[in-house]
């Protein structure tokens with residue numbers, strides 16, 4: 001993670017588990033921030049997609065967590081952290097099409113099993129750490145230069 | 146083509162975003178799995194979906210779509226309509242199926258990416 005010295009902006013969004021009505025708000029605000037900062041449209045789109053997928057995973061799969069957005073002149077960083085339940089088999093979770101989303105989420109169009117692969121594809125750097133019973137952290141970086 | 150022309154040609158109902166019908170449509174995407182739509186659709190697209198939950202507004206806003214098209218007269222949640230108005234998202238509705246709507250749009254010369 002970069003040092004905090006040159007962070008030009010840092011924002012923190014608390015994400016509630018199971019709240020599908022508010023889902024996507026944090027990603028929307030992150031996107032608006034980037035547009036206001038004049039970031040290139042193609043990059044804004046990538047960050048928006050990845051943030052949305054990260055936010056939705058907190059809503060659907062976690063007990064609640066937070067989405068952190070940071071930007072400095074070199075890199076945009078998105079961090080999704082939660083307080084459990086954690087992922088047992090990360091390799092399996094990364095497989096396109098694999099999903100443990102409940103029927104209630106699937107009925108709304110979630111659970112394609114493409115969220116983590118979408119994040120990885122959009123970001124320049126993708127790191128996922130998880131411990132069963134503890135929680136999950138996904139860190140995404142997007143190069144600005 | 147702009148949204149307004151399609152509304153006319155296909156006799157669509159405009160459920161939300163009446164003031165934003167001059168948007169240009171660059172492509173069409175049809176699908177109901179949101180992650181797939183996020184990955185495959187793009188800016189200024191027309192999105193045909195049977196999903197009517199409020200989250201379709203978030204998807205359309207994040208991707209800056211031209212409009213959402215709901216087939217088969219499927220009822221759209223009140224919450225979705227309110228949110229769409231707030232976010233300037235155009236939602237259109239038709240009694241026709243997704244298949245028929247896609248066919249008509251294709252015949253207008255609007256293709257997918």
Ligand SMILES: Nc1ncnc2c1ncn2[C@@H]1O[C@H](COP(=O)(O)OP(=O)(O)O)[C@@H](O)[C@H]1O
Pocket residue numbers: 053057058060061062082084085086087093094098099100101110111112113114115116117136180
């Ligand atoms: N924050 C999380 N906490 C627990 N499990 C998770 C989390 N994020 C992802 N997963 C697991 O990884 C799987 C794949 O995630 P993803 O690729 O986003 O697909 P989807 O969300 O459609 O299921 C999920 O179904 C879930 O089992």
Ligand SMILES: [Mg+2]
Pocket residue numbers: 053056057111113114115116
């Ligand atoms: Mg997901």
